[in-house]
Each structure stands twice: as structure tokens, then as C-alpha cells.
Amino acid sequence: MSIIPFDDRDGTIWLDGEMVPWRDAKTHTLTHGLHYASMVFEGERAYGGTIFKSREHTERLRQSCQYLDFDMPYSDDEFEAVKQQVLAENNITDGYIRAFCWRGSEMMAISAQQTTTHVAVAAWAWPSYFDPETKMKGITLDIAEWKRPSTESAPVHAKAAGLYMICTLSKHKAERNGFNDALMLDYRGYIAEATGANVFFLMDDGKLHTPEADCFLNGITRRTVIDLAREEGLEVIERHMMPEEMAKARECFLTGTAAEVTPVSRIGDYHFTPGNLTKSLVQGYDDLVNGRR
Ligand SMILES: Cc1ncc(COP(=O)(O)O)c(C=O)c1O
CATH class of the missing domain: 3.20.10.10 (D-amino Acid Aminotransferase, subunit A, domain 2)
Structure with a gap:
């Protein structure tokens, strides 16, 4: 089975308020989330265009951010609209949605009080986890x-x-x-x-x-x-x-x-x-x- 790398696909990813071409959805190498794991995420699935328990996933994402001592900067309604937009832009009705938040690169040390929070949403077709x-x-x-x-x-x-x-x-x-x-x-x-x-x-x-x-x-x-x-x-x-x-x-x-x-x-x-x-x-x-x- 040949692997299609996740950074080399067609499509659009929502990143910090904008839809960006899939291959350009990047973050800097000196990012707190990468070095200190200040990163939280959701895995969601859409069936026939509807994300199952979408609001519960958004709620858990927000809580996960809080556990890691930062705030999710979008309201539930805003974020619901973003997820739907990502599905629509990528023509996905049945697929997997990855929504995630991480601390940025303003500080590169244990203390990260001044970092900005980044948020992204990607979606792709993904039939079954196990064959x-x-x-x-x-x-x-x-x-x-x-x-x-x-x-x-x-x-x-x-x-x-x-x-x-x-x-x-x-x-x-x-x-x-x-x-x-x-x-x-x-x-x-x-x-x-x-x-x-x-x-x-x-x-x-x-x-x-x-x-x-x-x-x-x-x-x-x-x-x-x-x-x-x-x-x-x-x-x-x-x-x-x-x-x-x-x-x-x-x-x-x-x-x-x-x-x-x-x-x-x-x-x-x-x-x-x-x-x-x-x-x-x-x-x-x-x-x-x-x-x-
Ligand atoms: C470690 C772990 N436990 C449990 C679950 C199941 O959680 P959920 O049913 O909310 O997807 C997941 C999947 O996200 C997981 O990664």
C-alpha cells in the first residue's frame, strides 16, 4: 500500500480564520505546540454531510484547551460553521474531521504565557480505521x-x-x-x-x-x-x-x-x-x- 503523505494532498484546510491551500497549511518549526506538546485535538466523523455529535466534540476541544491552560478563541457557533465550511470546500459528505489547537512560537521555553493560540480544521475521506x-x-x-x-x-x-x-x-x-x-x-x-x-x-x-x-x-x-x-x-x-x-x-x-x-x-x-x-x-x-x- 503506497502512502500519500498528509502534507502533500489536494484540498483546503482552515487555519486561523482563513481557508488555505492544503500544502500551505504550515506552522513554524519553533512552535511551542511541537516542542512541548501544548496541542489538543478532536477526531470527528461526518455521515451524509452531518458531523456526528459535532457540538460535543467542540465542547471537548474547548475543555482540552482549558486543561492545557489556554483558551479556544472561537465560539461554538463560529466553530460549527467552520467545520461545515471545511467539509463543503473539500466536497466531503462522509469523512473524518480533525480540529486542533496549539500554542504558537512567540515563546520557546516551558513558560508559554504569551503565546497565541492557533486553530485549524482539516477533513478527509476515511472509511474505516481497521480494514x-x-x-x-x-x-x-x-x-x-x-x-x-x-x-x-x-x-x-x-x-x-x-x-x-x-x-x-x-x-x-x-x-x-x-x-x-x-x-x-x-x-x-x-x-x-x-x-x-x-x-x-x-x-x-x-x-x-x-x-x-x-x-x-x-x-x-x-x-x-x-x-x-x-x-x-x-x-x-x-x-x-x-x-x-x-x-x-x-x-x-x-x-x-x-x-x-x-x-x-x-x-x-x-x-x-x-x-x-x-x-x-x-x-x-x-x-x-x-x-x-
Ligand atoms: C485514547 C482514546 N480513547 C478513547 C477514544 C474514543 O473517544 P471518542 O469516542 O470520543 O472518539 C479516543 C478517540 O478519540 C482516543 O484517542
């Missing part, structure tokens, strides 16, 4: 060595670039070991999430269990799927889960804007068979985001 054939059979996850940090060690509820350092390292190791992704535990040894998605288990009690999101992103898709499952009459339990408990899980799946609902067939030495519940939630989520529900 569709692998997806329905279930993907495989290695168990990562890196642990999600505590709320005392990092602003864990921000969708911030710096928090992805251990995700990339974990995913690379998993891929080198022949897995699709990695499951991360938290600093206490509880199951946390995958490198870019939340995780759910159908346990042998017939209930859906998912780790309590107390030190990692409480995903918008996670919350949506909890609601969907409850609507289908399923009991959903959010709690701390130990990795050994996976021996009692019948089905497992990931949730995320990019991953949507992705069945999992294996985590480390634990095996699962994507079954009726997973399939019905894959379908239910697809119906919901496409306005059929």
Missing part, C-alpha cells in the same frame, strides 16, 4: 507495557497530543508482535482502553462491562454505545476491571469516533468470538450515525 474484512472477524490486541497515568500525573481527560506518546509506543510494539492494536492498563493495573478507543466486554453474567473512565478519555462513542446498549435492554456496568477477568468475557469490542464499534477477537492470551451483541451494536451505531435511528 473492513479484519474488522468483522475481530481485531487482535497485545497488552501494552505502558500504563495510563493517574489524574495526579497528567491532565488525563484532555484529548492532548502529549498523552499519545505512550499510545504510539504501545501500538508500534503491538504491530511488531503481529497484533492490530494494544490494550493499555492503568497505573493501578486495571484495564483502561486501547491506544485510541475505549473497550467493552460482554461478561458471562450477560451484562456489558466497561472500565470506569476515571483516568482516560470518556469517549463520546463510549457514552453513545452505553446509551444504545441500555436502550436494547442490556445492563451496562462501569467499574474497575482486572485483566484476569477477561477469562470470563464472551465478547469484546472497541468504541471510538475513528474505530466506531470494532469487534475484538483476542487480547493477549484471551480469546473472544464476536457474537450477536457485538453485531447488533455495530449495526445500531451505524444506524444512529447515519440518521436511521
Whole structure:
């Protein structure tokens, strides 16, 4: 598969209030966001021209900025219009939207009180995070060595670039070991999430269990799927889960804007068979985001 670099594509990116040609959407090498990870972002998806839970994503972007001690300089209404404009300019009805904010280059040191905040929005067609054939059979996850940090060690509820350092390292190791992704535990040894998605288990009690999101992103898709499952009459339990408990899980799946609902067939030495519940939630989520529900 040949790679089309992200800086060499046709299209238009919205950058600091202007639509600019894709290849010219640049920032200086001496940018605080690049050197000190003062950067936050959103990943969103549009289905048939409508961005799913767009305002919730904008709200989370604003909160992520606040966690990193800067302000998002656009109102919710302004930003909604920007995202729609980016989709329209790039002729995208079904695709992925990346909205992001970072500190500029006025200061290049730990203290960054005088930096300006930059904001950009890009969008591109992106069908499925995992290739569709692998997806329905279930993907495989290695168990990562890196642990999600505590709320005392990092602003864990921000969708911030710096928090992805251990995700990339974990995913690379998993891929080198022949897995699709990695499951991360938290600093206490509880199951946390995958490198870019939340995780759910159908346990042998017939209930859906998912780790309590107390030190990692409480995903918008996670919350949506909890609601969907409850609507289908399923009991959903959010709690701390130990990795050994996976021996009692019948089905497992990931949730995320990019991953949507992705069945999992294996985590480390634990095996699962994507079954009726997973399939019905894959379908239910697809119906919901496409306005059929
Ligand atoms: C680390 C991490 N956890 C969870 C999620 C799922 O969040 P959401 O459903 O809001 O996309 C994502 C995806 O953005 C993520 O990167």
C-alpha cells in the first residue's frame, strides 16, 4: 500500500480564520505546540454531510484547551460553521474531521504565557480505521507495557497530543508482535482502553462491562454505545476491571469516533468470538450515525 503523505494532498484546510491551500497549511518549526506538546485535538466523523455529535466534540476541544491552560478563541457557533465550511470546500459528505489547537512560537521555553493560540480544521475521506474484512472477524490486541497515568500525573481527560506518546509506543510494539492494536492498563493495573478507543466486554453474567473512565478519555462513542446498549435492554456496568477477568468475557469490542464499534477477537492470551451483541451494536451505531435511528 503506497502512502500519500498528509502534507502533500489536494484540498483546503482552515487555519486561523482563513481557508488555505492544503500544502500551505504550515506552522513554524519553533512552535511551542511541537516542542512541548501544548496541542489538543478532536477526531470527528461526518455521515451524509452531518458531523456526528459535532457540538460535543467542540465542547471537548474547548475543555482540552482549558486543561492545557489556554483558551479556544472561537465560539461554538463560529466553530460549527467552520467545520461545515471545511467539509463543503473539500466536497466531503462522509469523512473524518480533525480540529486542533496549539500554542504558537512567540515563546520557546516551558513558560508559554504569551503565546497565541492557533486553530485549524482539516477533513478527509476515511472509511474505516481497521480494514473492513479484519474488522468483522475481530481485531487482535497485545497488552501494552505502558500504563495510563493517574489524574495526579497528567491532565488525563484532555484529548492532548502529549498523552499519545505512550499510545504510539504501545501500538508500534503491538504491530511488531503481529497484533492490530494494544490494550493499555492503568497505573493501578486495571484495564483502561486501547491506544485510541475505549473497550467493552460482554461478561458471562450477560451484562456489558466497561472500565470506569476515571483516568482516560470518556469517549463520546463510549457514552453513545452505553446509551444504545441500555436502550436494547442490556445492563451496562462501569467499574474497575482486572485483566484476569477477561477469562470470563464472551465478547469484546472497541468504541471510538475513528474505530466506531470494532469487534475484538483476542487480547493477549484471551480469546473472544464476536457474537450477536457485538453485531447488533455495530449495526445500531451505524444506524444512529447515519440518521436511521
Ligand atoms: C485514547 C482514546 N480513547 C478513547 C477514544 C474514543 O473517544 P471518542 O469516542 O470520543 O472518539 C479516543 C478517540 O478519540 C482516543 O484517542
